[in-house]
Amino acid sequence: MGKNLAEKILSEKTGSDVKSGDIVVSPVDWALVQDTTGPLTVREFLALELPKLANPAHTILFIDHAAPSPQKQLSCDHTFLRKFANDYGAVLSDVGEGVCHQIMAEKYARPGDVIVGADSHTVTAGGLGAFATGMGSSDVAAAFGLGKTWFRVPETFFIRMTGKFQNHVTAKDVILHLIGLIGADGATYKALEFGGDGVADMSVTDRLTIANMAVEAGAKVGLFPSDILTQEYLTQQGRAGDYRSLTADAGAVYERIIDIDLSNLEPTIAKPHTVDNTATVTELKGTKVDQVFIGTCTNGRLSDLKQAAEILRGKRRNPGTRLLVGPASPQVLLAGMKLGYIQTLVEAGAVILPPGCAGCLGVHQGVLGDGEVCLSTANRNFLGRMGNPEGYIYLSSTPTAAASAITGVITDPREVA
Known part of the structure; x- marks a missing residue:
């Protein structure tokens, strides 16, 4: 019987023939934390009294969530992480060096890798064909010291994509549509494997966006095949040697198949205060927007800067709407x-x-005022997410966000000349 991508990766990594539902102990290729979860992970690791990290060169501490630090308590957390990295030989990615998930894609993640991180959006690396998942700080601390962790091999939903995008419809619209379709818990501890003819023309940056938000449907991982576009991306990053072709086997078994015709998609938005509370842009046109935020590990890539610049070129933001743009890495900037x-x-x-x-996340740089509305290209719009439970967050694609910054209200990017 053929294997789907989750089964295939974990079979190779464990050296055994595994199937959905099996419990496995797998070697870990990369383990990471960031500055909100990192201090707890490090303290848990120290409490284990292990003499060293299992693989210091593949243990990465990112300071990206509150960077630069807005308060002394967070600055002390940063100092703690820097000292740990120095003492134990771990890799440190410091202030200004980029969002952890973007840097993992640019520098580290490889097709077939197993990656764990104390951050739920570690799933982003699935866009490169890695079995990448977020875990609790205690589990990641154990992976720091042991170089391995346990999984239940997830059942897999196959998302079969066909057709081509309309103008100004993007990968972000795909994943928002899917989450609205199946719900925020519709894929709990499942693997979402994306395939079909529509993937062949889908850039790696698009794949990273979709994989990034697989967790918003409850998924353990979001997986794409590794193909010629993966090879091109890794080559552009100076990592041609990290490429390998990786696809599901013929006859792979899936728990569920969901079809999405890209040509029929419309710009899609998640309304407050859950990601699965979705609507088309047509339904929300005219909603006042106080702030637009383009960036994050979901949509802070070069393609997003390009999309925003093409829409905003020669125009100005609405005087009543702030426009914040956060590149995801120095490379992007x-x-x-x-x-x-x-x-x-x-x-x-x-x-x-x-x-x-x-x-x-609402620690600094864009905290909302009471009653304010932000249209964001981030991945979450939970109550209080951007620092104020009295604020309202709508999630959209970059073209929708850029178009709305011009008008000051939610706007269909297909209608902006």
Whole structure:
């Protein structure tokens, strides 16, 4: 019987013939934390009294969530993480060096890897064909010290995509549509495997966006095959040697198959205060927006800067709407500067934030006022997510966000000349 991607990766990694539902102990290729979960993980690791990290060069501490730090308590957490990295030889990615999930894609994640992180959006690396998942701090601490962890091999939903995108319809609209279709708990501890003819033309950056939000449907992992586009991406990153072809077997077994015709999708938005509370842009047109935020590990890539710049070129943001843009990494920021996207965005009235999570989690850089509405390209809109339970967060694609920044209300990007 053929294996789906989750079964195939965990079979290879464990050296055994596994199937959905099996309990396995798997080696871990990469283990990561960030500055909100990292201090707890490190303390749990120290409490285990293990003499060393199992693989220091593949243990990464990211300071990206509150970067630069807005308060002394967080600054002390950062100091704690820096000292641990120095003492134990772990890799440190410090302030301004980018969002952990973007950096994992640019520098580290490989097809077939098993990656665990004390951050739920570790699933992003599934866009490169890695079995990547978020875990609790205690589990990641154990992986730090042992170099392995246990999983129940998840059952898999196959998301079969066909057709091609309409203009200004993007991968973000795909995943918002899917989450609205199956619900925030519709894929709890499942693998979402994405395939079909529609994937062949879907860039790796699009795949990373979709994989990033698989967890918003409860999924353990979001997986894409590794193909020629994966090879091109890794080659562009100077990592051609990290490529390997990885696809599900013929005759792979899936618990459920869900069909999505990309050509029929419309720009989609998640309304407050849950990601599965979705509607089309047509239904929400005219909703006042106080702030637009383009960035994060979901939509802070070069393709997003390009999409925003193309819509905003020669225009200005609405005077009643703030526009914040956060590139996900220095690589993205520098390329955006070289290609003129950053200049276009600044001329349109955008504030460019340093590479990092910025306004996404509500620690600093974009906290909402009471009653304010933000249209964000981030991955979550829970009550209080952007620092104020009296604020309202709508989630959208980058084209929808950019178009809405011009008008000051939610706007269909297909209608902006």
